[in-house]
Amino acid sequence: MTAPDDILFDHPGLAALLDTMDDHALDALNFGVIGFDAHNLVRRYNRFESHAAGLGMERVLNHDLFTVVAPCMNNFLVAQRFADARQHAVALDETIDYVLTLRMRPTKVKLRLLAAGGPWSYVLVHRL
Amino acid sequence: MNEPSPWPDAQEYEALLQFLYMAPVGLVQIAADGTILMLNPLSAQLLMPLSADGALNNMFDALASVAPDLRQLCARFDASHGQICDATRIYLHANDQDSGPHVLSLSLLKLDASRLMAVLTDITLQDKRERQLRKTDAWLNAIITNIADYALVSLDARGRVESWNESIGRVTGYDASAVKGQPYALFYPAGATTPEQQTDRLREADENGWVVDEGLRTRSDGSQFWGSSMISPLPGRSAPDPASNEVGDHEPAYCMILRDISDKRDISENLRKATYCDHLTGLSNRRAFFEAAEVELARRKKAVRPVSLIILDADHFKAINDRYGHPAGDAVLCHLAATMRAVCRQVDVLARIGGEEFAVILPSVELSGAWAVAERLRAQIHAAPARFEQQAISYSVSIGVAVMDDTLTGFDDLIKRADQALYAAKRAGRNQVACWDADSLQLPVQQTRTAP
Numbered sequence: 001m002t003a004p005d006d007i008l009f010d011h012p013g014l015a016a017l018l019d020t021m022d023d024h025a026l027d028a029l030n031f032g033v034i035g036f037d038a039h040n041l042v043r044r045y046n047r048f049e050s051h052a053a054g055l056g057m058e059r060v061l062n063h064d065l066f067t068v069v070a071p072c073m074n075n076f077l078v079a080q081r082f083a084d085a086r087q088h089a090v091a092l093d094e095t096i097d098y099v100l101t102l103r104m105r106p107t108k109v110k111l112r113l114l115a116a117g118g119p120w121s122y123v124l125v126h127r128l
Numbered sequence: 129m130n131e132p133s134p135w136p137d138a139q140e141y142e143a144l145l146q147f148l149y150m151a152p153v154g155l156v157q158i159a160a161d162g163t164i165l166m167l168n169p170l171s172a173q174l175l176m177p178l179s180a181d182g183a184l185n186n187m188f189d190a191l192a193s194v195a196p197d198l199r200q201l202c203a204r205f206d207a208s209h210g211q212i213c214d215a216t217r218i219y220l221h222a223n224d225q226d227s228g229p230h231v232l233s234l235s236l237l238k239l240d241a242s243r244l245m246a247v248l249t250d251i252t253l254q255d256k257r258e259r260q261l262r263k264t265d266a267w268l269n270a271i272i273t274n275i276a277d278y279a280l281v282s283l284d285a286r287g288r289v290e291s292w293n294e295s296i297g298r299v300t301g302y303d304a305s306a307v308k309g310q311p312y313a314l315f316y317p318a319g320a321t322t323p324e325q326q327t328d329r330l331r332e333a334d335e336n337g338w339v340v341d342e343g344l345r346t347r348s349d350g351s352q353f354w355g356s357s358m359i360s361p362l363p364g365r366s367a368p369d370p371a372s373n374e375v376g377d378h379e380p381a382y383c384m385i386l387r388d389i390s391d392k393r394d395i396s397e398n399l400r401k402a403t404y405c406d407h408l409t410g411l412s413n414r415r416a417f418f419e420a421a422e423v424e425l426a427r428r429k430k431a432v433r434p435v436s437l438i439i440l441d442a443d444h445f446k447a448i449n450d451r452y453g454h455p456a457g458d459a460v461l462c463h464l465a466a467t468m469r470a471v472c473r474q475v476d477v478l479a480r481i482g483g484e485e486f487a488v489i490l491p492s493v494e495l496s497g498a499w500a501v502a503e504r505l506r507a508q509i510h511a512a513p514a515r516f517e518q519q520a521i522s523y524s525v526s527i528g529v530a531v532m533d534d535t536l537t538g539f540d541d542l543i544k545r546a547d548q549a550l551y552a553a554k555r556a557g558r559n560q561v562a563c564w565d566a567d568s569l570q571l572p573v574q575q576t577r578t579a580p
Contacts, residue, residue, distance in 0.1 A: 053149075059142065073169075080228075104148055106167055
């Protein structure tokens, strides 16, 4: 088993690895993890992301990612890419530069968009 | 017991945070120079796709391509605080791509010398509904307006005047021999309509039961009046067969009511200007431009005909502003607009689509024809300088030309091509016209117009 410290934001084949990790292991990562199901409901949310956004797990889990949790990603740059990957049943692994609004402050990040056919898709957040 | 803390506890703070995260409007706090200090997620959702550099450092920069006057608008606002603009509409791109917002509403409030609040909303659907309503309004206006006089004209299946009556003589001054068998374009000023557009109106009347069109009309003596034409198909007529030229020839197929509404012109013109005109040059604004493009492309879909697009940009405009001052820069833009009006036809759509960027939609014009128009524009501007306070200001324009074809999915793609051609003209040394051409114009994708 890979120790969380060794798992980096740009780790190859990360989606499959994240699927196997428990909540505890996700919390040990030093980048944000938001995992969501086919209905865009947030199912996984790690400590890093919770701290950055200032929101506790209970405010986020089981809510719609693109309308309740991260409306800033609800455009063709992010949400549409997941929708397209789902529609065409293809895997998605793209890293893009983005600006999040963590605690209403413009924050430059790299987002890694992952959909590999597992139960969850992921948005990973690496703060620059 | 402890006294209640004056600070919100963690739960309350979190609830406030989430309240802002989820707010279904975009809220942005900016500094006087546009630097983004705070923003909520919805504003990032709306602004990120517009940001040329993928950053959100400055709101004026992020919106520069679609609202070039924003920085100036804020700079010109002298009061110490107050509303700078209220629900100003920003037209992002043509309405032919299904995903994402097309129209944003922006309100700006100056809080003090160093802070402004902006509210951004996606009003794409609202804008669409309003356009539908306006169409209905035009129809109602045409019916209930107090009118000076009207002519009742019967047209055959191809839109030619089928017979003469006294009302035609009264309103237009034409006698029977001058109108019979003539296309109804006879009543329009030269260049105000094309044969394709005339046919379009008949098809639209077939589909909707009526079509209304307001604008200048001409009398037999050449004098003009502001008129409204409403065309409706006559009842009890079988549907037109486009395959046959013979069908319905010389039989009345449509009724056209042509009204002189000159009295009403001032009101409807003022309203139209406020909504559809660029305030500086009087040309169409982005909103009118995209709406006209949508109509033209919809017509092209029904009956294929060429539609060309010219995009022109004043060369070294920033240097003109720096050297002569902004009022002189404005005079140059007005001069450019006046030259466009002199060179183009009335049916062409002339628009200011950016700070020093203009566009012309040319219905029923092939690429070669559009190139000729563009070249005339370029040459005239080069030959006749603008004047400002007894000073002659020479300037030039670079022009990109493209024509719609079936490989393009919509108007945005056509704009991209014209933009690429414009960029090629700039790169080739400015004061030039370039046509988009799949073979000769091999521009890498990233070389759109983000340069210097």
